[in-house]
Amino acid sequence: MNNLLLDVVTTAGILFVVAVGLLVVFGVLKIINFAHGGFLTIGGYAALIVTQLHWSPWAAPPVALILGILLGMLVERLIVRPLYSRPLDAILATWGLSIVVVQLITIGFGRGTEFVLSPLQGAVALLGTSYSLYRLAMLVVALVIGGAIAGILQGTRLGLAARAVIMNETLAQSLGINSALVRFATFSVGAGLATMAGSLITPLLSIDPLMGVPWLLNAFMLVMVSGTSLVSLAVASLVLGGAQVVVSTYGNPVLGALTIVVLAALLLRIRPTGFARA
Amino acid sequence: MAEAALQLDGVTSGYGEAMVLRGVNLTLAPGEVLAVLGKNGMGKSTLLKTIMGFLPPRDGQIYIHGRDVTRVAPYRRAAQSVAYSPQEQAIFQDLTVSENLRLGLRSDRRSAAATERVTAFFPFLGKRGRQPAGTLSGGEQKMLIMARALLSNPRLLLIDEISEGLQPSVILRLGEVLRRECATRELTILIIEQNVRFALSVASRYAVLARGEIVDAGAVGPGAETAIQDHLAV
Numbered sequence: 001m002n003n004l005l006l007d008v009v010t011t012a013g014i015l016f017v018v019a020v021g022l023l024v025v026f027g028v029l030k031i032i033n034f035a036h037g038g039f040l041t042i043g044g045y046a047a048l049i050v051t052q053l054h055w056s057p058w059a060a061p062p063v064a065l066i067l068g069i070l071l072g073m074l075v076e077r078l079i080v081r082p083l084y085s086r087p088l089d090a091i092l093a094t095w096g097l098s099i100v101v102v103q104l105i106t107i108g109f110g111r112g113t114e115f116v117l118s119p120l121q122g123a124v125a126l127l128g129t130s131y132s133l134y135r136l137a138m139l140v141v142a143l144v145i146g147g148a149i150a151g152i153l154q155g156t157r158l159g160l161a162a163r164a165v166i167m168n169e170t171l172a173q174s175l176g177i178n179s180a181l182v183r184f185a186t187f188s189v190g191a192g193l194a195t196m197a198g199s200l201i202t203p204l205l206s207i208d209p210l211m212g213v214p215w216l217l218n219a220f221m222l223v224m225v226s227g228t229s230l231v232s233l234a235v236a237s238l239v240l241g242g243a244q245v246v247v248s249t250y251g252n253p254v255l256g257a258l259t260i261v262v263l264a265a266l267l268l269r270i271r272p273t274g275f276a277r278a
Numbered sequence: 279m280a281e282a283a284l285q286l287d288g289v290t291s292g293y294g295e296a297m298v299l300r301g302v303n304l305t306l307a308p309g310e311v312l313a314v315l316g317k318n319g320m321g322k323s324t325l326l327k328t329i330m331g332f333l334p335p336r337d338g339q340i341y342i343h344g345r346d347v348t349r350v351a352p353y354r355r356a357a358q359s360v361a362y363s364p365q366e367q368a369i370f371q372d373l374t375v376s377e378n379l380r381l382g383l384r385s386d387r388r389s390a391a392a393t394e395r396v397t398a399f400f401p402f403l404g405k406r407g408r409q410p411a412g413t414l415s416g417g418e419q420k421m422l423i424m425a426r427a428l429l430s431n432p433r434l435l436l437i438d439e440i441s442e443g444l445q446p447s448v449i450l451r452l453g454e455v456l457r458r459e460c461a462t463r464e465l466t467i468l469i470i471e472q473n474v475r476f477a478l479s480v481a482s483r484y485a486v487l488a489r490g491e492i493v494d495a496g497a498v499g500p501g502a503e504t505a506i507q508d509h510l511a512v
């Protein structure tokens with residue numbers, strides 16, 4: 001029972017880490033970045049390269065973060081910004097980009113499945129059971145990332161400007177806020193969060209060119225039911241991730257993998273705002 | 279001659295194919311207060327949106343403090359000491375009162391003194407800092423908008439129908455605040471109003487907009503109100 005509880009909270013943490021970059025970009029730019037899955041995959045391969053270079057596995061997340069931010073800057077400038085006035089085309093363009101990413105990675109690394117070492121191995125005794133140290137660490141990482149983003153949004157001038165742009169971009173501009181710069185910074189950070197998440201999940205699963213796809217699907221549904229709120233995303237990760245764990249444990253893993261998508265779709269049918277405040 | 283605070287040369291703009299402003303010429307000298315009046319739908323709000331850069335003019339030039347800003351982004355115009363209070367959606371409903379005020383300042387440095395000066399005009403703002411701005415009453419929201427606009431110490435202030443739906447005493451208060459600001463420093467104001475008496479109590483000149491053109495203009499003085507009312511009559 002305690003094992004199940006730990007599975008639920010750590011799964012929620014992992015889902016939150018994977019989806020938060022998508023949520024941030026959606027909040028400010030009002031587009032779903034379908035390249036998010038591609039960025040997750042790039043992060044996974046960044047971890048693989050770190051392993052192949054025999055660097056410490058601790059280097060993978062920061063390397064992936066920086067790589068993602070740089071790639072995000074490029075993508076925002078070259079693909080997203082020119083389509084600013086055509087959001088639907090911008091969304092399609094990010095989808096196209098994700099296909100290009102998969103192709104390039106397949107050309108560069110092949111279709112094969114790869115593995116990396118975990119920086120934190122073994123288990124700890126907790127709540128009367130022995131539990132994976134790395135999965136527990138992911139919960140901590142989720143809390144740190146969520147706390148950091150909330151801190152920036154609530155406690156800094158930049159965060160205030162970002163919230164102003166989220167709520168009313170025109171009004172923000174008329175108060176002297178460079179909303180194009182806010183979008184640029186947000187997209188870059190969102191991409192960095194995605195690549196970092198991609199590297200962080202690699203010790204838990206195998207790496208292949210399509211590894212981002214199922215995660216993108218879950219992240220997309222979680223953002224759809226969360227709107228633009230970090231708290232809603234945490235709640236959605238806990239509830240829908242919890243359901244996934246329960247179905248996988250007592251039902252079967254194949255059904256479990258579909259749980260989030262199916263439940264989120266049902267929830268949106270009943271309550272279009274999902275977990276977000278009405 | 280000192281350069282104009284705001285100058286429009288033959289500005290034509292509108293939405294899609296429909297032109298709302300047709301070849302508008304306007305000059306505001308530094309320190310001048312111009313009231314722009316006109317019936318509903320004549321293009322008053324469109325004029326301010328064009329001056330702020332939210333609508334690119336189809337033709338003509340716009341100068342702010344002598345600089346050609348015709349192709350300059352709205353946020354850069356704002357950064358040139360321009361404050362704009364739009365007719366609709368002028369506050370961030372979900373931000374607190376003090377967050378709304380902070381956004382009026384260009385940076386958080388030296389904010390305390392500026393905030394104190396402005397909240398002296400509207401004391402309730404000082405006590406309601408943590409309240410979400412959307413929960414203020416309609417009149418309180420108007421005062422918040424005015425306070426935020428003045429916080430940045432603008433040299434040019436563009437106001438779109440601030441008196442709409444306000445009780446007479448609050449309108450008087452807003453007029454007082456604007457006159458006091460103009461008396462203490464060089465502030466140029468373009469104020470759009472339905473309330474002719476309020477507009478003329480702060481303005482030194484008026485212009486009447488009809489079908490996208492300025493059809494009458496003059497100094498505020500005896501007879502101005504009658505002349506304007508003639509244009510506004512149906």
Ligand SMILES: Nc1ncnc2c1ncn2[C@@H]1O[C@H](COP(=O)(O)OP(=O)(O)OP(=O)(O)O)[C@@H](O)[C@H]1O
Pocket residue numbers: 293298316317318319320321322323324325365
């Ligand atoms: N976003 C828009 N798209 C298309 N037409 C618009 C838009 N905004 C305004 N218009 C039209 O432009 C004309 C001028 O509108 P504007 O808002 O400038 O009028 P106004 O003089 O401010 O009126 P009011 O006194 O009612 O505020 C109107 O006919 C209006 O329907």
Ligand SMILES: [Mg+2]
Pocket residue numbers: 322323324365438
């Ligand atoms: Mg109007």
